[in-house]
Amino acid sequence: MxxxxxxxxxxxxxxxxxxxxxxxxxxxxxxxxxxxxxxxxxxxxxxxxxxxxxxxxxxxxxxxxxxxxxxxxxxxxxxxxxxxxxxxxxxxxxxxxxxxxxxxxxxxxxxxxxxxxxxxxxxxxxxxxxxxxxxxxxxxxxxxxxxxxxxxxxxxxxxxxxxxxxxxxxxxxxxxxxxxxxHRYAWLYLLIPVMAFTRPGILAFALYLGLHGILRWVRRREDPLATREIVHIVALGALATAAGFSWQLIAGVVTGDPGAYLATELAWRRHWVVGGVEGFIPFEGWIQASQFWFGQWGLPTWGGPVALILLVVAAGVALLRSPQVRAVGTDLRLWSASYLLYLLAVFFPQSSTFRLLVPLSPLWGAVAVPxxxxxxxxxxxxxxxxxxxxxxxxxxxxxxxxxxx
Structure with missing residues (x-):
């Protein structure tokens, strides 16, 4: 046998x-x-x-x-x-x-x-x-x-x-x-626009490119950074940023309402927030949601923001200090941090939260390290x-x- x-x-x-x-x-x-x-x-x-x-x-x-x-x-x-x-x-x-x-x-x-x-x-x-x-x-x-x-x-x-x-x-x-x-940046000129019109999240990739560029500049003695690569990184960061906001522009032009896209996204949030939502404010969604869920669970609503702060600190410590997470490499940790910051800025945590976390799937590598x-x-x-x-x-x-x- x-x-x-x-x-x-x-x-x-x-x-x-x-x-x-x-x-x-x-x-x-x-x-x-x-x-x-x-x-x-x-x-x-x-x-x-x-x-x-x-x-x-x-x-x-x-x-x-x-x-x-x-x-x-x-x-x-x-x-x-x-x-x-x-x-x-x-x-x-x-x-x-x-x-x-x-x-x-x-x-x-x-x-x-x-x-x-x-x-x-x-x-x-x-x-x-x-x-x-x-x-x-x-x-x-x-x-x-x-x-x-x-x-x-x-x-x-x-x-x-x-x-x-x-x-x-x-x-x-x-x-x-x-x-x-x-460092095969040329492929990104094709990938970024397609990503941008497939699912929200390209702005997180724009932030990641910025952090990647800063890291490469800091490490340029160990990892030489050619001028053409600097041009690529800056151009691609600009492309990702423009692509990230382009859907809002398109929605505004077609409907005649400059705030059409944000108003549409907030339509889902209104089901969760008592009294409705007046407009989009970065990072507000997580605070509102933490208070909502603590209220649903019969806990003091002030505990929601406290728990949120602890969660953010724990995620930061894991990305910075965990040897398993560090094993997947600095660039994937930068992507994970960028995407988490993006979610923190724009998302309202509710039943779809777990699905919204799937772009962090490279971190399965950290789980597989042991x-x-x-x-x-x-x-x-x-x-x-x-x-x-x-x-x-x-x-x-x-x-x-x-x-x-």
């Missing part, structure tokens, strides 16, 4: 990386599919999806409906209003790249949903390949493969199989991070359990405010 296991282990080690990742990815997708089937059998008339919901319902559920609406009808030239006169939820909150690509891919099948599923699944696989490439030279090939396993089978793995833009954005993001790490097999199998087990809990609450139940993905 031991000889057979050793032979299988050697054959596995000699298998091309892309094929090994494909095997892991397909196994993870099978598990997620089984979870979906189980969730569908547990869905009731009280769920958003109704009794005996099917996988197709889940693929096309929640935000996938908005992407489908964008693909079929485009964006409204006149912002819809609520009875109170506030801007209502509308398609301007959703970027066009995924929606249009899904329509193109789904055209031969006569189904946008089929296209959305295929784009998510295929982009998810290549995102795993790109993540392995991004991590292998930092933490080793074995740990990188475990990081890919955690990524593809983790708590948010349902996103690989539904009509959301996350996996496509992650593929672009991992390629962009790898290009920066290898070489203990017990640790790694334990992380995998916890990830699978978390995946089922997420699918159960979001799809099988999906009937209250905190069960929105």
């Amino acid at each position: 031991a000889h057979v296991l050793l032979t299988l282990s050697r054959r596995w080690a000699l298998t091309p990386v892309a094929l090994r990742i494909a095997v892991i990815y397909l196994a993870a997708r099978l598990v997620t599919t089984l979870f979906f089937v189980l969730a569908g059998s547990m869905s009731t008339s009280l769920s958003r999806f109704g009794a005996d919901a099917g996988i197709v319902d889940f693929v096309l559920g929640w935000d996938a409906q908005w992407y489908w609406l964008v693909a079929e009808n485009g964006y409204p030239s006149e912002l819809p209003l609520t009875d109170s006169g506030d801007v209502a939820e509308n398609a301007w909150a959703f970027m066009p790249v995924f929606a249009i690509l899904a329509k193109i891919v789904g055209f031969p099948f006569g189904s946008w949903g089929a296209g959305a599923f295929l784009v998510s699944v295929v982009a998810g696989y290549f995102a795993c390949v790109a993540l392995h490439r991004l991590l292998r030279d930092r933490i080793g090939a074995s740990a990188a493969m475990w990081a890919v396993t955690f990524f593809t089978a983790g708590p948010l793995a349902a996103l690989f199989q539904v009509g959301y833009a996350e996996t496509l954005f992650l593929l672009l993001l991992f390629l962009a991070l790898d290009a920066v790490a290898r 070489r203990s097999r017990v640790w790694r199998l334990g992380v995998l087990a916890v990830g699978l359990a978390g995946q089922w809990l997420w699918i159960y609450h979001v799809y099988a139940l999906g009937n209250t405010f905190w069960q929105v993905p």
Whole structure:
């Protein structure tokens, strides 16, 4: 038996990386599919999806409906209003790249949903390949493969199989991070605009490029910084910044309302804030949300901001001091810090918080660094359990405010 296991282990080690990742990815997708089937059998008339919901319902559920609406009808030239006169939820909150690509891919099948599923699944696989490439030279090939396993089978793995833009954005993001790490800046002139119109977050990448440029300048004696690279970094930072604000400009031009995009995003926040929201103020969302959730849990609302400060300090310490996090490299830590700061500035923490954290997936490398097999199998087990809990609450139940993905 031991000889057979050793032979299988050697054959596995000699298998091309892309094929090994494909095997892991397909196994993870099978598990997620089984979870979906189980969730569908547990869905009731009280769920958003109704009794005996099917996988197709889940693929096309929640935000996938908005992407489908964008693909079929485009964006409204006149912002819809609520009875109170506030801007209502509308398609301007959703970027066009995924929606249009899904329509193109789904055209031969006569189904946008089929296209959305295929784009998510295929982009998810290549995102795993790109993540392995991004991590292998930092933490080793074995740990990188475990990081890919955690990524593809983790708590948010349902996103690989539904009509959301996350996996496509992650593929672009991992390629962009790898290009920066290898100083192949020319690729970013293509990647940045596509990222910007796939999913919000490109402003975090602009901040990351700025920090990357500062770090390279500080380390220019150990890592020579050519003039052309300085030009690339500055130009790309400007491009990412312009791209990050361009959607607001486009929405303003089409609707005739300069604040159309921000008003649209705030339409979702109004459901959570008593008395509504007057306008966007950076960093205000987290303070409001911390007070809201502490109130929901029966705790003093003043404790929310205190807990928020402690959370920010803990995240900063982990990025700066944790040896596991430091193992993934300074540039990925800078990206993580940039994205967390971006979320802190613009996001209102609610039920979608975990989904909004998936661009931090390179940090799975830090989780994979410990070489203990017990640790790694334990992380995998916890990830699978978390995946089922997420699918159960979001799809099988999906009937209250905190069960929105």
